[in-house]
Amino acid sequence: xxxxxxxxRKWWYLLSALIVIPGLISMxxxxxxxxxxxxxxxxxxxxFARLVAVSDIRDxxxxxxxxxxxxxxxxxxxxxxxxxxxxxxxxLDENERRAVLSSLEQKLGKFDIQRIEKVGAVIGSELTxxxxxxxxxxxxxxxxxxxxxxxxxxxxxxxxxxxxxIFVVLGVFSIFRLEIDASFIAALLTIVGYSINDTIVxxxxxxxxxxTHRKTESFGELVNRSIWQTMTRxxxxxxxVVFAVLALLIFGGETTKNFSLALLIGFVSGAYSSxxxxxxxxxxxxxxxERRRIEAKTKGIK
Numbered sequence: 001x002x003x004x005x006x007x008x009r010k011w012w013y014l015l016s017a018l019i020v021i022p023g024l025i026s027m028x029x030x031x032x033x034x035x036x037x038x039x040x041x042x043x044x045x046x047x048f049a050r051l052v053a054v055s056d057i058r059d060x061x062x063x064x065x066x067x068x069x070x071x072x073x074x075x076x077x078x079x080x081x082x083x084x085x086x087x088x089x090x091x092l093d094e095n096e097r098r099a100v101l102s103s104l105e106q107k108l109g110k111f112d113i114q115r116i117e118k119v120g121a122v123i124g125s126e127l128t129x130x131x132x133x134x135x136x137x138x139x140x141x142x143x144x145x146x147x148x149x150x151x152x153x154x155x156x157x158x159x160x161x162x163x164x165x166i167f168v169v170l171g172v173f174s175i176f177r178l179e180i181d182a183s184f185i186a187a188l189l190t191i192v193g194y195s196i197n198d199t200i201v202x203x204x205x206x207x208x209x210x211x212t213h214r215k216t217e218s219f220g221e222l223v224n225r226s227i228w229q230t231m232t233r234x235x236x237x238x239x240x241v242v243f244a245v246l247a248l249l250i251f252g253g254e255t256t257k258n259f260s261l262a263l264l265i266g267f268v269s270g271a272y273s274s275x276x277x278x279x280x281x282x283x284x285x286x287x288x289x290e291r292r293r294i295e296a297k298t299k300g301i302k
Contacts, residue, residue: 002228006220009280016164016277023171032174035181036088036117037127042097044087045115051081052108060103061089064096070179084114091118131185135166138192150203153285158199161270161278165195168269169262183259191266194241198234198274205230206279219286223279231275238271 005012036043054071061067066089074084092100097116105111139159146155166188173180205226213222245267249260 002224004220004224005227005276006224006280006283009276009284012276012280016273020164020167020171023167023174026171026174030174030177032170033177033179035179037182038125038180040091041118042089042092043115043117044085044089044097044101044113046085046087046104046111047114048083048085048111049109051083052085053081056108057085057087057104060107061087061100063103064100066090066100127182127185131188134185134189135192138189139163142196146200146203150207153282153289154203156285157278157281158196158203160281161199161273162192162195164273164277165191165266165269169266172265173258173262178258178261181258183256184262187259187262187266190263191270194267195270195274198237198270199278201233202227202230202274202279203282206282219283219290223283227275227279234271234275238267241267 035041052073054073057071058067058069061069061071069090070088072086072088073082074086089100101113139162142162143152143155143159146158169188169191172178173184206223209222209226242264245260245264248256249264252260
């Protein structure tokens, strides 16, 4: 006898709550570590003639009251030092930027400027607004599409599972103060697309099995059967994308680390929610509707 997923759905709801609630608390208390795409600032990417450490850079920045800046080193054989440095600071005007670069050259030696970018807060607020709108529009369209193809209860279950995945990723990034930039938004939209695809595959099998549904079989038993019929496909799909994202996380550059980490968390959460949240939620909604139908029928007879 196969593992009863639907029969234990309260445990899956509890597990999801234990994962999501700390993230929600963190978001409310300490918020997010927003990158310059959102807060505005100056980004300096430098390539020094010698190896430098984060502490070396920070000591120089202290003279300009920029010690709170984010400093990242490119991966090398020695994790403590690197010639390639990425510095994110508050917005610097032309004179401030020249002063900082001059100090770095005097104290740490010559370097080549690879990139200098300035992002204003107006662009940051626009990115935030567009990101929220993009997510909301995608959810609304999904509700309409799934309701048309299946039924409203399927749509509600699917979108709740998607919201769960988004909150899991946001919660992890908030708790561990991981930087959120424009690529993070791309990761969230990718996660939504992946998660809904896996959920639709399971829902499609449930719909097919509903056509031959026996009255002696409960909705829970039918959904259990449907989930196990698609389990192999779900496992193969998540492992395929996880291996690819892990490779990007381990061997990719510094600028893709948080992007690939967000994808990894979201893909794992999406696979979990498709199996252990979306389908059980549909069963719960279906059972509630069935109980109300029976109660209404009973009252009608009386």
